[in-house]
Amino acid sequence: MARIFFNGQAMTGGPFHAKVEGLLIGPARTAPGYRFFSIRDECPGLLADPSVRTAIEGELYDVPLERLRDEILPGEPLELELGVIELADGTASLSMLLARGQLERGVHREITEHGGWRAYLATLGREA
Numbered sequence: 306m307a308r309i310f311f312n313g314q315a316m317t318g319g320p321f322h323a324k325v326e327g328l329l330i331g332p333a334r335t336a337p338g339y340r341f342f343s344i345r346d347e348c349p350g351l352l353a354d355p356s357v358r359t360a361i362e363g364e365l366y367d368v369p370l371e372r373l374r375d376e377i378l379p380g381e382p383l384e385l386e387l388g389v390i391e392l393a394d395g396t397a398s399l400s401m402l403l404a405r406g407q408l409e410r411g412v413h414r415e416i417t418e419h420g421g422w423r424a425y426l427a428t429l430g431r432e433a
Contacts, residue, residue, distance in 0.1 A: 307370050309399040310390060312363030313349040313422045324376050325366050333365040336391040342403055342413040344384045349422045350403035360393060362421030
């Protein structure tokens with residue numbers, strides 16, 4: 306089993322939640338030091354940045370490694386990569402991060418100020 310922090314469409318109520326249903330540990334936040342980006346308004350990506358003090362909301366799951374490998378990761382966009390983050394409680398967790406080189410492309414909207422995917426979607430008149 307692997308602990309993974311989801312902060313987008315796999316969260317409760319999201320369109321990809323069925324892939325992780327029944328595996329929720331509970332709500333969680335990143336430690337301060339993360340920026341947050343929208344990928345085509347389809348999914349979000351985290352980016353570690355020690356110069357910022359923001360924390361991002363999400364949910365923590367305990368997912369079998371086989372499900373992560375076979376069902377979840379193949380569906381992730383190429384703009385994201387699996388990485389390790391720090392949670393608010395100081396523990397480490399897997400999460401989907403903005404892939405190397407993506408920030409420099411300048412095409413992803415920064416949504417850090419919203420503090421989470423659901424809050425961002427609400428500004429678009431959408432729900433997660």
